[in-house]
Amino acid sequence: xxxxxxxxxxxxxxxxxxxxxxxxxxxxxxxxxxxxxxxxxxxxxxxxxxxxxxxxxxxxxxxxxxxxxxxxxxxxxxxxxxxxxxxxxxxxxxxxxxxxxxxxxxxxxxxxxxxxxxxxxxxxxxxxxxxxxxxxxxxxxxxxxxxxxxxxxxxxxxxxxxxxxxxxxxxxxxxxxxxxxxxxxxxxxxxxxxxxxxxxxxxxxxxxxxxxxxxxxxxxxxxxxxxx
Numbered sequence: 001x002x003x004x005x006x007x008x009x010x011x012x013x014x015x016x017x018x019x020x021x022x023x024x025x026x027x028x029x030x031x032x033x034x035x036x037x038x039x040x041x042x043x044x045x046x047x048x049x050x051x052x053x054x055x056x057x058x059x060x061x062x063x064x065x066x067x068x069x070x071x072x073x074x075x076x077x078x079x080x081x082x083x084x085x086x087x088x089x090x091x092x093x094x095x096x097x098x099x100x101x102x103x104x105x106x107x108x109x110x111x112x113x114x115x116x117x118x119x120x121x122x123x124x125x126x127x128x129x130x131x132x133x134x135x136x137x138x139x140x141x142x143x144x145x146x147x148x149x150x151x152x153x154x155x156x157x158x159x160x161x162x163x164x165x166x167x168x169x170x171x172x173x174x175x176x177x178x179x180x181x182x183x184x185x186x187x188x189x190x191x192x193x194x195x196x197x198x199x200x201x202x203x204x205x206x207x208x209x210x211x212x213x214x215x216x217x218x219x220x221x222x223x224x225x226x227x228x
Contacts, residue, residue: 007048009064023117037059037062051078052078055068055081065095080101082100082102084103165202168190169202178225181224207227210222
């Protein structure tokens with residue numbers, strides 16, 4: 001399948017390059033343009049075959065919402081992820097009403113960005129691969145509200161926090177291959193001891209399966225796969 005074509009729009013060259021480097025290491029995406037202003041973004045959108053816009057709000061000439069409104073007038077099939085420092089409720093609400101796929105606050109870590117991009121990849125593949133057939137309710141739910149059904153129970157044992165558990169689950173769900181405790185700790189910025197506690201909880205709950213990976217030298221390494 002052709003890679004998703006991404007346009008990055010941010011007036012800060014350092015931030016724009018960071019976004020470009022983040023996108024470049026995630027499978028399924030390709031940056032085909034970087035715009036420093038809203039007007040430049042609109043010009044590029046007239047000539048480039050873009051599938052996804054990563055869009056800042058505060059920019060000279062035309063701000064992010066000016067770009068977003070124009071996109072909705074002319075390109076109903078174009079998706080947008082907003083990445084901004086703007087936390088005001090009215091701006092968040094306007095972004096949601098204009099159909100952004102996600103709204104990320106600066107600064108953010110790579111694991112949060114990767115989670116959004118992987119969710120978008122699944123959304124994009126579902127929509128474009130199944131246009132010619134009908135959808136079940138579950139498939140519609142996954143397109144409109146990806147991840148709507150939580151795998152985290154309402155009541156958790158002492159020492160297990162809901163947000164931390166969700167973050168760890170996201171790592172397992174976003175990795176196609178089994179991952180080690182060390183890898184999860186690196187991706188979540190948690191200690192190995194903390195991750196191991198959550199892994200044991202998930203094993204007991206039947207949410208993970210453990211696999212032993214043998215190496216040429218040293219003891220085998222335990223890696224874990226999330227069970228959907």
